Each structure stands twice: as C-alpha cells, then as structure tokens.
Amino acid sequence: MVMLRKRFVIFSGGTLGAQALREIRDGDVLVGADRGALDLIRHGYRPDMVLGDFDSVTDSEADLIRQMSRQFVPCDPVKKDSTDTEMAMAWALEQGAGEIILCGVLGTRWDHSLANVHLLRIGLDHGVPCRIVDEYNELMLMDNRAVLTVARSRFTHVSLLPLSQEVTGITLGGFQYPLHEATLTIGQSLGISNVLIGEQGTIVIREGLLLVIQSTDRAEP
Incomplete structure (x- = not known):
C-alpha cells in the first residue's frame, strides 16, 4: 500500500x-x-x-x-x-x-x-x-531536474528571475513572449511580466536556479 x-x-x-x-x-x-x-x-x-x-x-x-x-x-x-x-x-x-x-x-x-x-x-x-x-503572489523555485508546468489561475502574470548568478537554456512553451535557450543573469529584467496564452505553460532550464513568480494586481475579495 x-x-x-x-x-x-x-x-x-x-x-x-x-x-x-x-x-x-x-x-x-x-x-x-x-x-x-x-x-x-x-x-x-x-x-x-x-x-x-x-x-x-x-x-x-x-x-x-x-x-x-x-x-x-x-x-x-x-x-x-x-x-x-x-x-x-x-x-x-x-x-x-x-x-x-x-x-x-x-x-x-x-x-x-x-x-x-x-x-x-x-x-x-x-x-x-x-x-x-x-x-498577490505565488513563488516557486525550479532547477533543471524537471519541467515546470504553470497553470492559468487568478495570478495573471508570470515572471522569471534567476536565483543563481546565471540561468541558462530557458525555454518557454505556451507564453505570449516565448524564450528558446535563453540566458538570464542577475540584474536583468527580461523575464518580468509574461502571460499565458492558453490554460497552461511550460518552463524548462538547462542550468541554474530559476525563481518563478505568478502575480496579480488585485487580491480576491
């Protein structure tokens, strides 16, 4: 059992x-x-x-x-x-x-x-x-061991920020602003305020630690 x-x-x-x-x-x-x-x-x-x-x-x-x-x-x-x-x-x-x-x-x-x-x-x-x-926020951390699936929810935006000095091989599926084999380093704002185009999106990275923040401007009543 x-x-x-x-x-x-x-x-x-x-x-x-x-x-x-x-x-x-x-x-x-x-x-x-x-x-x-x-x-x-x-x-x-x-x-x-x-x-x-x-x-x-x-x-x-x-x-x-x-x-x-x-x-x-x-x-x-x-x-x-x-x-x-x-x-x-x-x-x-x-x-x-x-x-x-x-x-x-x-x-x-x-x-x-x-x-x-x-x-x-x-x-x-x-x-x-x-x-x-x-x-207003939901935060998760990912590495290269698994694909992260992000589902549509009350959080309207999805932002990506490196928690390591560099995150490489970032590939997004199902987002309005796609990335393919991209690199983010600390100090860049390239990954801020993306949005899903369907019910879910996927995030894959090759190396590093990537902070994934889903956020909204309005709290639920």
Whole structure:
C-alpha cells in the first residue's frame, strides 16, 4: 500500500490575508511559526506544531498559543541560529512532508522576506514541492531536474528571475513572449511580466536556479 505524504502549511508572522486561510485543505498539517500560530488559532484552527521564540506576541498571547497547539516548541530568542520560519520548514521536512506551503512569510521586513524566499532552495534540495503564497503572489523555485508546468489561475502574470548568478537554456512553451535557450543573469529584467496564452505553460532550464513568480494586481475579495 502506498502511503501518501501530507501537505504541510506553515503560517509565519508576516502579512497574512484571507488567501492564506483558503490554502488550507482537509488533512493538511498546520504549522505555526511564532505569531503565525496566533493567526491560525484566532480563525478557529488548532496548529499541529508551533515553533518560535514568541518575541512578537504578548505573554497572554503566548499562553493562548501554548494551550491551543497540539505541540509547542519554544526557543531562546538569542541562542538560536535559524529564523522561526526556517525552523518550521526544517521540522516539516523531518516529518516527511510531501508538499510545503508557506504563508505569511512576506511582509514589511524585507530581510525576513528575502530569507524566506531562499528557503525555497531547501525544499528543492530535498525534492519536496514548495510554494510561497500571499494575496498577490505565488513563488516557486525550479532547477533543471524537471519541467515546470504553470497553470492559468487568478495570478495573471508570470515572471522569471534567476536565483543563481546565471540561468541558462530557458525555454518557454505556451507564453505570449516565448524564450528558446535563453540566458538570464542577475540584474536583468527580461523575464518580468509574461502571460499565458492558453490554460497552461511550460518552463524548462538547462542550468541554474530559476525563481518563478505568478502575480496579480488585485487580491480576491
């Protein structure tokens, strides 16, 4: 009998809109990273695991998180080498996650936002599909091991940005602005704001790490 690996949805302390809650499906493992756990609890969810230093919540909020979580793992805010979100990501991978969705990992703190985008590399290295999702964006990271299929959705634009110094052999199918064996280097904007011409498109690369961002100017009501 084949055991299906579960989806893990991580809620972190960045900007969390209504879209984050719409990502949750029956059977998902819900993980709260610091203040992200509070958002889950306030919307009627009981996190399966909560990790963090809880420096962004009050003592009473921390008590609520502790009481309402199935597992609660606090850490010292000074004596740690990873962000709360990275710890949550590492835990999900240790549990054998089949897919990881990161919510609330983008926001006003761009140091944290960029660090969280880099976490997509960890998922890629483990062979686990991983996405960052918010009201306006969905981010994925790909390498040359597989063709990435991008489906038409509420996100109207698809942008490509290199996360390595160079990405070579970029070939697009089903896009308004095609590329064939193209190269992108850091600093170029050639891959910004493409659009699908059908229900789906494909992206193939030969070498490098390519960040694929689907985006929209309008959030769902």
